[in-house]
Amino acid sequence: MYTVRLWSVRHARGFRRVYAAVERYIPWLAPLMRGIGLARAEAAMRPLERITKEFLFDCRMCGECVLSSTGMACTMNCPKQMRNGPCGGVRGDGGCEVKAEMPCVWIEAGLGAQRIAGLEDAGADLTTEAMPLLPPRNHAHDGRSSWLQVICGKPTVEPIPRFSEDDVVRHEPGSLETACHSKRFVVTVEVAPPDSADPAVLIARAARFKGLVDAINITDGAGGNCHMSSVAASAILSAHGLIPVYQVACRDRNRIAIQGDILGAAALGVQNILCLTGDDVSQGDHPEAKPVFDLDAVSLLRIARGMCDRGLYSSGRKLDRAPSLFIGATANPFAPPYADRILNLEKKVDAGAQFIQTQFCFDVDLLEKFMREVRRRELHKRCQIIVGVGTLGSAKALSWMASHVPGVHVPAAVLARIAACADQKAEAKRVCIETIGAVADIEGVAGIHVMGHKNEDVLAEIINESGLRERERIT
Ligand code: SF4
DSSP states (O other): OHHHHHHHHHTHHHHHHHHHHHHHHGGGGHHHHHHHOHHHHHHHHHHHHHHHHHHHHOOOOOSOOOGGGTTTOOGGGSTTOOSSSOOTTOOTTSBOSSOTTSBOHHHHHHHHHHHHTTOGGGOTTOOOOOOOOOOOOOGGGTTOOHHHHHHTTOOSSOOOOOOOGGGOOOOOOOHHHHHHTSSBOEEEEEEOOOSSSOTHHHHHHHHTTTTTOSEEEEOSSGGGOOOSOHHHHHHHHHHTTOOEEEEEESSSOOHHHHHHHHHHHHHTTOOEEEEEOOOOGGGSSOTTSOOOOSSOHHHHHHHHHIIIIIOBOTTSOBOSSOOOOEEEEEEOTTSSOHHHHHHHHHHHHHTTOSEEEEEEOOOHHHHHHHHHHHHHTTGGGTSEEEEEEEOOSSHHHHHHHHHHSTTOOOOHHHHHHHHTSSSHHHHHHHHHHHHHHHHHTSTTEEEEEEEOTTOHHHHHHHHHHTTGGGOBOOO
8 A cells, every 4th residue: 555655656746647637527416416415425435435545545534635735745755643744753765753663754745746737857855835734633534535525525524724913912021022122132941740649849940040041841751751840830930930841742631631741831821931842752761652642742832823813712702811821833844854843843833933953953054044934934024033053062972862762863973073182071072162163154044952862961061161141242
């Protein structure tokens, strides 16, 4: 089946032509279907549609078919059920983060879309047009016939409108939002919550950065590993006068639980959230756990905005009081498909992201290329781009991270430079400070996000020694 699926993507243009012809004439069958009765027509059509589409596309019968806008690649084959573009964990060779032997379905979708547009010879760096912004999956549609919808002239799924500044309900900005709208460089740091029911360790780790950073990201089961919940850890920091960015991953909770947590976080004084899809469970310490992925980061962003700006749950039910949050998302300019990364960022901005934090930057050339396109599309004027940097104690540790942490790219030259030094820890720190200097010189970068697992002292030294706090950004 998998071979047939790849063949179908290779022949996406032919399939698209067939689809276009069918879409034109098939509504003529609508009176017949109504005569038979839609329920009976659906029961008759479903098995035929399932067999045909399963054979050709590995179709999962989601009932919300968008094959013709995803290059004839069924993106429901994505293990994380990404609806709006690739996750940040695509491997360097284009393989899926979760199933290494399978190419990322979003790379297939991009290639299929290029073939449909007749642009397959234009080179791998060609960006295809952005696909529509899709809402979260409606699981009540599972197994339903999309063909019948097309016959009846109904869209299989309604794309969601792009977020407009006019939608924003102005609220009193928190300190991170205020810093983001100033001219100076923003500095954030990442802290992992402890494996403990005692908050003292967390408070001590985070307090190390008081006065040094604008906010402290609290990771949510990073790498698929279990720790204290990010909502609880963020609330603890808030109660101690620190400014958390509450990270929310889609891996472990469905939309009901996530929306409840967002309300709870806001009620406990949290002002900033970061929406992520999350690493797969196979990477972490509970590989036997069930991954949820009811939402992807784009749909989570849209839901969070709806809660803040319209005071509504995603179901449309009204909140008594809307949360007031500064909402961010992630981007990974350092993983393939490089050209689609900018479209992915644009989708997140269209879905309402107000700030972006990137994956670790060890390759400034790749970042510069990405930022050129950010400036060309003026995305840096619509959201704040904060670039991730970090360090580990040795070339071996960095090399391990590059091969085990999804989406992290460390150039061979950087590894060789650190490996060649007697004091690898000091050299890795120097590399990080130099990277910060180079990143801060790129027009459109609003700040730096410093990361490093349980390495708080070195991170604090890096922030101090790089002179980040005194810098103004280049706009
Ligand atoms: S790499 Fe990510 S987006 Fe691509 S198929 Fe795998 S899980 Fe889905």
